[in-house]
Every structure is written in structure tokens, then in C-alpha cells.
Amino acid sequence: MRRFQREQYLDADGAVGPATRAALNVPVQARIAQLRVNLERARWLLHQIRGDFVLVDIAGYGITYFKGAQPAWRSRVVVGRPYRRTPEFKSEITYVTFNPTWTVPPTILREDILPKVRRNPGYLAANRFRALDAGGREVPPERVNWKNPKGITLRQDAGPWNSLGRVVIRFPNPYAVYLHDTPHTELFGAGQRAFSSGCIRVERPLELVERLLDDPQRWNRAAIDAAIATGETRTVHLARPVPLLLAYWTVHVLPDGRVAYKPDVYARDAELLHALDARPATAMGP
Incomplete structure (x- = not known):
């Protein structure tokens, strides 16, 4: 059974x-x-599909890195909820960011974060969020009208508490989705893993990053761990883009x-x- x-x-x-x-x-x-x-x-x-590429199997909650059209690495993923679906499309992975900050997308801000802030004024500080005005300047939370925070965005500081975890993997797309780490690793144990807001959470993202950067001299696993240990936000571009396919089978x-x-x-x-x-x-x- x-x-x-x-x-x-x-x-x-x-x-x-x-x-x-x-x-x-x-x-x-x-x-x-x-x-x-x-x-x-x-x-x-x-x-x-040919050569080296990354395939996200949305309905199968998995990701595979193909080297020379042969599967070389696999991991479990968490994908979007049925009402916030992970889209299907093709793109190319172009860069990764270690210790990323997270700017909250409008839908998540409106539907998820703002209700929590209204119930608990301490929510922002507890989760390392900063309120920014339209010019990118930080605004004290107590000066914001949280019933109608027009022009305000929220940015979460980099660190182990960050919703994107230790690394985010970026590729051009009109949906504002990406691959990323997560502090909520307990969800990878579920059989059906449609829990995100559309982005793809990867169970072992640093292994994938090492393969994508494909530079054993400068970006082996020890170098990746060292970059993360600094706590500094750092973006590294791939030497060549890697094709990416998000498919629903x-x-x-x-x-x-x-x-x-x-x-x-x-x-x-x-x-x-x-x-x-x-x-x-x-x-x-x-």
C-alpha cells in the first residue's frame, strides 16, 4: 500500500x-x-529539450537537473497552491543571489501579510520586515496607516528567518516567480506539496546552485557555504544561462x-x- x-x-x-x-x-x-x-x-x-537543462515537474513536486540530456540530480520541491498556481513556461536561469532580501509581492502583502500586521503590530519586527515608501526610504511602522498603506512596500532582511532562505535562483519571466531555499523544510515531507504562493521552494538548493555555476575552482560547495556564512547579499551570474522548463504532467x-x-x-x-x-x-x- x-x-x-x-x-x-x-x-x-x-x-x-x-x-x-x-x-x-x-x-x-x-x-x-x-x-x-x-x-x-x-x-x-x-x-x-536537449543538452543541459532544469525541469520543474509541477504536479510531481520535483525538480531535475539534466546534464547532456541525462538526469544528473533530483530534489523535492514545494509548488503553488491551487489558487496561486505555479505557471508553466520556458526560460533560462541567469543568476543566483546568496542571502537574499525579500520584497513582498502585492498579492501576498494584501492577502497574507497585512491581516497579520493589523492583528499584531509587532509582527513586522518579529519577522525582520522593513516598511519602505515609494522612494525606497524606510518608514517607521507606527507612522504607516495599515488600514490603507498606499505606496508602502515591505522588505524582509536577509538571514535564516527570510522566506527565501539562503539563496534564490532567478530567470526572466512575467510571473515574478523563482526557485529558492526555504526555512520551512518540514513541508518537504508531505506527499502532496502545493503550499507556496507560486514560487518553487527547493529542498536542496545549494546542490543545484553548485551545478548551475559549474565552476569547481571558484564556486565549489565550500565556497558557496563561505559566501552564505558572511551574511552579505551577493549576486553571482552564471557563465552561461541554463534552460529551464516548468511543466505540468x-x-x-x-x-x-x-x-x-x-x-x-x-x-x-x-x-x-x-x-x-x-x-x-x-x-x-x-
Whole structure:
């Protein structure tokens, strides 16, 4: 039962709870439909993948670094909640920042942080946040109207308390998402890991950074640890950008050839299946 649960990306506790029972009762025709949907997604993307690249498997809560088109490193990740989905797109990783600060995005500020500040005026100081005005100048929190903090942004100081952890990995995209470390490592133990606000939290980010920088003389693991130990915010550009693909697949082929089915956490399969059923058999393309 635990093996089945792991293959279904469920909590492998060995108990037949509601989620496990639902997975056991999925009809064969539904699994066939799931295979059709994911074969279509693979047709769109797989021909674009070659050489060295990083793949984020959103529905599988994993990340893989491919070296010469072969998997060289893997780690677990946490992705966006169903109402704050991690987007699908292609980009190139261009730089990393050690000991990053975090400027709170508007949605998180409005929906998550401000309610906490209004309930507890000490929240900002306890979590090392600074209030900044439109010109980037620090403003004492007691001078801000937190019911309507127009023009105010919040920035969290670098350090072990920072929501981005010890490192952030950046790549151009219109969604303001990135790969990063996290102080909340306990979430990596869950079977289904859709807990973030859209960004991708990586369980072992420093191992990935070492591979991305690909410079054993200047940026081996000891040098990376030393840079972090200074506590100073430092940005390092990759010698060459590394392609990145964020993909959403709800079927996975295991190393032994068996097929594993992932929960459709963002409920995207049905829409694509409807499109496949509606188009003529000769119509090809996404």
C-alpha cells in the first residue's frame, strides 16, 4: 500500500484513507484519458529539450537537473497552491543571489501579510520586515496607516528567518516567480506539496546552485557555504544561462517502466481532454 501511495504522490502512511481510496477507485477509462492528455503535453514540449537543462515537474513536486540530456540530480520541491498556481513556461536561469532580501509581492502583502500586521503590530519586527515608501526610504511602522498603506512596500532582511532562505535562483519571466531555499523544510515531507504562493521552494538548493555555476575552482560547495556564512547579499551570474522548463504532467514513467499517476492538483486535465475530444483527428498542435 505504501508503494502504491508513493506512486500516486500521496502521503505514504499505509492507511487506506479518503485520498488513497479515491485513487484506487479511478476507472481504467479515466487513466487512459489521463495518458492521452499527457502524451499531448509531451508532444508540445519534449522536442524542445536537449543538452543541459532544469525541469520543474509541477504536479510531481520535483525538480531535475539534466546534464547532456541525462538526469544528473533530483530534489523535492514545494509548488503553488491551487489558487496561486505555479505557471508553466520556458526560460533560462541567469543568476543566483546568496542571502537574499525579500520584497513582498502585492498579492501576498494584501492577502497574507497585512491581516497579520493589523492583528499584531509587532509582527513586522518579529519577522525582520522593513516598511519602505515609494522612494525606497524606510518608514517607521507606527507612522504607516495599515488600514490603507498606499505606496508602502515591505522588505524582509536577509538571514535564516527570510522566506527565501539562503539563496534564490532567478530567470526572466512575467510571473515574478523563482526557485529558492526555504526555512520551512518540514513541508518537504508531505506527499502532496502545493503550499507556496507560486514560487518553487527547493529542498536542496545549494546542490543545484553548485551545478548551475559549474565552476569547481571558484564556486565549489565550500565556497558557496563561505559566501552564505558572511551574511552579505551577493549576486553571482552564471557563465552561461541554463534552460529551464516548468511543466505540468500528471503521468510519470518510473525507472522500471511502470506508470505512476499524479493527482491533477490544478484541475487542468479535463480542459485539455475536452479540447482533444473536440478537435478533428487531423488537427495537430497545442
